[in-house]
């Protein structure tokens with residue numbers, strides 16, 4: 001049984017579901033509309049034309065159909081849809097017909113890696129798997145063009161955020177940490193893994209827009225070629241050390257000392273992970289300006305602000321107040337104002353109670369107490 005839905009400018013035939021799961025004859029998750037909205041917005045905001053787009057895991061085809069209907073005309077040279085599931089393959093064709101789309105399109109029914117490796121390459125590849133994207137990274141890197149963009153979704157956030165540390169070590173070659181900023185460290189672990197795979201092919205992948213939302217992480221990275229550029233990326237891999245006893249945290253390239261400099265207790269850490277910026281500030285601003293959707297607007301406004309603060313990891317104000325027995329928690333806006341007298345500070349999309357700032361823990365506690 002199928003039904004017709006509207007998402008963005010696309011009309012899409014999808015299975016009637018009781019529950020969204022990978023057992024559906026063709027996968028469609030309405031929660032991921034915002035994921036697709038952001039993709040459309042990002043491609044409309046970057047300075048790229050005549051793109052060859054590869055969608056190795058297309059499911060119903062909704063993402064590519066929205067690209068064809070919602071991206072500015074000159075943006076797309078062609079789109080190649082692919083899905084291993086034969087029912088998906090047939091439905092993609094039906095959905096293209098339903099939207100009267102004929103030109104600039106190819107549809108394949110192959111394994112994603114075969115699809116990528118048998119192609120001539122793409123300017124934009126979107127990896128949107130069930131769970132872990134690792135299986136598809138190698139072939140994506142081989143077929144990602146110079147200046148091309150790789151978009152990666154990962155839904156196995158529990159592993160990168162520290163609920164399942166062993167699979168994180170096995171799959172992402174990094175130690176996660178379950179604490180108040182676990183989603184940020186998780187996202188940074190994912191980015192480093194993508195960059196390591198790229199480095200094997202002398203490709204340097206820099207994140208231009210990354211976020212954590214609902215049950216998934218998402219990152220868009222731009223590809224440059226060259227050994228020096230890869231070395232520069234590697235220099236920005238490191239750790240975030242964390243002290244459970246006093247809540248001290250600090251990004252660092254090397255862990256020389258496992259003792260907390262404040263309370264002298266043992267430090268824990270997350271990493272190795274990406275310590276560079278998660279966003280291109282200018283792009284975040286453009287995306288914020290371009291969106292007309294209310295919910296997305298406030299999300300992008302927060303990201304656009306935090307993209308200007310050059311600091312990995314954030315403070316959860318409630319946790320700090322509770323830990324240091326500070327009874328009167330200030331209003332977020334007032335606290336931001338007070339911190340900004342001496343430091344940079346903004347809210348963060350990772351946590352409604354979080355603040356991204358380059359202020360030290362000691363100075364922050366001082367402000368909270370007074």
Ligand SMILES: C[S@@+](CC[C@H](N)C(=O)[O-])C[C@H]1O[C@@H](n2cnc3c(N)ncnc32)[C@H](O)[C@@H]1O
Pocket residue numbers: 026027028029032036056057058059060061062063082083084085088110111112113128129130
């Ligand atoms: C999470 S869904 C993709 C959702 C889609 N991108 C969207 O925005 O609606 C993952 C898709 O990957 C397909 N798939 C899983 N393993 C695959 C493989 N090895 N090669 C090609 N397709 C695969 C599944 O059939 C499913 O349609």
